[in-house]
Amino acid sequence: MTGDRRLDVLRAIVQDYVHTREPVGSRVLVERHSLGVSPATIRNDMAALEEGGYIAQPHTSAGRVPTDKGYRLFVDHLDSLKPLSPAERRAIQALLAEAVDLDDVVERTVRLLAQLTQQVAVVQYPSLRRSVLRHLELVPLGDTRILVVIITDSGRVEQRTVESNHAIDPAVAAELRARLNAVCAGRRLSQIVGPVTELRERFAPEHRPLVDAVGTQLVETLREETEERIVMAGTAHLARADLDFTRTIGPVLEALEEQVVMLRLFSEMTDEDPVTVRIGAENHHEGLLETSLVTSSYGGEMPDDGVARLGVLGPTRMDYPGTMSAVRAVARYLSRILHA
Structure with a gap:
């Protein structure tokens, strides 16, 4: 579609329909919006929009409503997002700052996002594979058992127990912990396989089984799918x-x-844009053909370097500027909290 005026007409139709849920006619557009043209011109523009598939007439005597194609054009041409009010920003910051651990952060985030948007909120737990290792701890549990504690930059903590066929020398365990942190801290967990494998050569042959066991546990933890989960509100x-x-x-x-549906949708989205919007059939799922999904990544130190996604799902007739603004703001605050 070409023509700034027709785009203005489409914007007015989307805004009115989202606000009223009533099909929008040319007379209403003239009364509510300063489009600077005659009613006849607006009718011509609406006819062109309908011919292009951007709006549709649900009933013979009714006005027009946006189609998925119309919503897509509207979203793609948004000049700016509706800013959150100072009160909303303070509420987000205060609520998330009071969280005591990662589970609490995620639960608070999903409830907050649902409240702000009045839609279904979905938050994915931070992906272990995309997280950065902050610290690794080895805690002896006895002569032949040691607890491996993985702490990531996103606040996630994973614990695994390693069994040894021989008594574990505390001094060797301490050295292994120090060396692991030296070569792995600050790296994405998906990037530590090589350094961990090479580390065994720095230990005497009699101590390498422990090094191998701990290294294997780290690698196996990364391969597990248990971290791929979401919460909703x-x-x-x-x-x-x-x-x-x-x-x-x-x-x-x-x-x-079906959490796998939402996880698949999240996995298909990229971090190129601060906020990603999928409308109607773009969701590629029969049950979601009349919904839109607005998402953003979070947890990374940079906006395009997130470790997981959060978002909002609702009907295609939604307040896109307001919803996109809320999703973007919550994702940013959440990232700050996790990196504090």
Whole structure:
């Protein structure tokens, strides 16, 4: 579609329809918006928009409503996002700053995001593979057992127990801990396999089984899929949006219950943009054809270097500027909290 005026008409239709849930006619556009053209011109513009597939007429005598294609054009041409109010920013910062551990941070975040947007909020736990190792601790549990504690920059803590066939020398365990932290701290966990493997050559042959056992446990921890999980809040908001779905909300709820669906959608998104929006059929799932998903990465030191994603899912008739702003702001605050 070409023409700034037609884009302005589309913007006005989207804004009115999101606000009222009523199809928008040319007379309403003239009354509510200063478009600077005659009603006849607006009708011509609406006809062109409809022909291009950006708006549709749900009933013979009704006005027009945006299509997925129209929402996509609207989102792609947003000049700026609606800023959060000072009160909202203070509430986000205060709530997240009071969290006591990673689980608490994630739970607070998902509830906060659902409250801010009045949509379904989804937060993925920080990915262990993309996290940076902050510290590794080896804690003797007896003569032949040692606890491996992995602490990441995202606040995640993983614990694994290693069994040895021989008595563990505390001095060797202390040296191994020091050497592991020296070569691994500050690296992504996916990048430590090589350094850990090379480390065994620095120990005497009789101590290498312990080095191998600890190294194997580190690698196996990275290969586990247990960290790939999400938490959700605000599914009750879908009930209030029931009129936005031509079908029942059942398929949407079923898709949300299948965590693998949301994890797949998150994995398909890139960090090139601060906020990513998938609309309708772009979600590639039958149950989500009438929904939009707004997401952002979080947890990285840079905006495009996140370790996990969070987002909001709701009907395609949503306040995109406000939702995108809330998602972006919460992701930024969450990243700051995790790196504090």
